[in-house]
Amino acid sequence: MTSAESFVQIKIRVAAAVFHGDEVALIHRLKNGRDQYTLPGGNVEPGEAIPQALARELDEELGLDVAALDSAPQLTWLQDAMVTRPGSTPPRKLHLVFRLHIDRCTRARLRAVEYDDTVGTGHLTWCRHKGTAGKALFPPVPLAELAGPTAPLDAADALLPALDDTNYQWI
Numbered sequence: 001m002t003s004a005e006s007f008v009q010i011k012i013r014v015a016a017a018v019f020h021g022d023e024v025a026l027i028h029r030l031k032n033g034r035d036q037y038t039l040p041g042g043n044v045e046p047g048e049a050i051p052q053a054l055a056r057e058l059d060e061e062l063g064l065d066v067a068a069l070d071s072a073p074q075l076t077w078l079q080d081a082m083v084t085r086p087g088s089t090p091p092r093k094l095h096l097v098f099r100l101h102i103d104r105c106t107r108a109r110l111r112a113v114e115y116d117d118t119v120g121t122g123h124l125t126w127c128r129h130k131g132t133a134g135k136a137l138f139p140p141v142p143l144a145e146l147a148g149p150t151a152p153l154d155a156a157d158a159l160l161p162a163l164d165d166t167n168y169q170w171i
Contacts, residue, residue: 009091014054015041015139016073016098017129018064019149020107024129026137027061027114027122031171038122038138039097040064040114054098062124063111064102073098076153077141081163085170095139101149136171139163 017039018025026037040061044053054073055066066073077097084090102110114122127135133144141160146153161167 011091011093012044012050012053013041013093013095013139014044014050014057014098015039015095016054016058016100017076017141017143018058018062019099019101019129020104020126022128022130022149023126024132024143024149025062025110026125026127026132026135028125029120029122031119034136034171036136036138036171037125037127037132039141041097050096054096061111061114061116063109064106066100068106069100069102071101073100075158077139077158077160079139079141079160079163081139081168083163083168083170084165095141097139097141099149140168 015038025040027040029036029038040058041054042057042061044050048056051066051073058064058066075096076099077095079095079097081093081095110124112124114124116122129143129146129149131144137143140163
């Protein structure tokens with residue numbers, strides 16, 4: 001395990017649990033021969049506001065126009081991550097995970113393929129939120145534990161346990 005001192009840089013990553021009914025949008029990739037699912041999102045650029053970063057990432061990855069939604073994305077979870085992975089020393093990441101809901105017409109317009117020059121091609125897949133239990137999901141937020149896609153969460157449940165090499169293994 002890498003010591004905490006090696007995580008000297010902190011990056012902020014935004015992501016969204018994009019719901020249509022009880023299904024959630026996931027980006028699926030095959031990594032090291034294993035399935036990996038990520039919530040759409042990415043790193044916040046220096047000087048970029050959080051809402052703008054989320055809107056930019058969702059537009060880049062899904063073609064989703066956040067400004068056209070009936071309601072604004074709601075911050076749902078925060079997760080601190082200091083996880084080693086292959087390559088250079090990774091930054092410490094603070095994951096800000098939002099929840100939003102889309103209608104049938106918006107879902108039909110989303111891109112089916114997401115191209116990322118650093119991690120490769122991903123394919124949009126939809127999964128019932130309860131069906132995410134046991135999937136290699138990143139960040140590993142408790143989607144399956146939600147009572148329902150619109151169920152309110154207590155603010156105390158927003159801060160998730162920190163990730164490190166003792167409780168998370170990078171694929």
